Amino acid sequence: EIVMTQSPATLSVSPGERATLSCRASQSINSNLAWDNNLAWYQQKPGQAPRLLIYGVSARATGIPARFSGSGSGTNFTLTITSLQSEDFAVYYCQQYSEWPITFGQGTRLEIK
Amino acid sequence: QVHLVESGGGVVQPGRSLRLFCAASGFTFSNHAIHWVRQAPGKGLEWVAVISYDGSEERYADSVKGRFTISRDNSEKTTYMQMNSLRAEDTAVYYCARDPSSWYNYFDSWGQGTLVTVSS
Numbered sequence: 001e002i003v004m005t006q007s008p009a010t011l012s013v014s015p016g017e018r019a020t021l022s023c024r025a026s027q028s029i030n031s032n033l034a035w036d037n038n039l040a041w042y043q044q045k046p047g048q049a050p051r052l053l054i055y056g057v058s059a060r061a062t063g064i065p066a067r068f069s070g071s072g073s074g075t076n077f078t079l080t081i082t083s084l085q086s087e088d089f090a091v092y093y094c095q096q097y098s099e100w101p102i103t104f105g106q107g108t109r110l111e112i113k
Numbered sequence: 114q115v116h117l118v119e120s121g122g123g124v125v126q127p128g129r130s131l132r133l134f135c136a137a138s139g140f141t142f143s144n145h146a147i148h149w150v151r152q153a154p155g156k157g158l159e160w161v162a163v164i165s166y167d168g169s170e171e172r173y174a175d176s177v178k179g180r181f182t183i184s185r186d187n188s189e190k191t192t193y194m195q196m197n198s199l200r201a202e203d204t205a206v207y208y209c210a211r212d213p214s215s216w217y218n219y220f221d222s223w224g225q226g227t228l229v230t231v232s233s
Contacts, residue, residue: 040219042158049208049223050150050158061221093158097218101174102148102160 002026002096006105012113013084021079021108023094028074030098038098041070041079044107045090053092054079081110114139115222117209122227125199133194133227135209142190143167146212148220149183149194151205151229161207164192166215177203199231 003026013019029038037057042050052061054070057077067082081088089112094105121133135147149161162173162183171183182195192209206228210220 049225052219052221055219095219100172102218104158104160106157
């Protein structure tokens, strides 16, 4: 199975600043097809279900603000949140859907500095 | 508006069975695969199973293979998870989640979850 490793475990950032979250896959999750980049990001707040932010490495889900962006390829991926708002402090998970079984990273907790 | 509502969770003894339900509304249910994802208390997310849009194909995590069975009734817009031979490590909030299409394998809408506690 593809193991997803997120870093750091906890990230402390001030409101208005930029946050950069990393996700590394134990093997490449790209295919030979340029459009087939099978990585998603989710946000989860306490007591709530996760919410899809990014799919296909860099495509924002419906209703997701432009301050959220995804990038990367192969085994290294990044979620960047610019100009952090109070509602952005949460836990973030990456997920690969390139191979079975579907796997998630262990999460990065984004906290207010 | 897409709406997924899980039910059927509760406290069950090890070795016993439980059936979870996921009722869908607000979209064409028969066009979408449905997944179950679980989250143990204080832990991360773990994908459990998926069923294709027409119910013809299923996939499971190794941790539940042979014990859990996913099914669906498109006429009732409901997905089921039959959980047998439950273990303490199955204790978690179980979410059903919609696949954006017939089989893309990420999750664009989630239910609120139902808690399963396996304890004697």
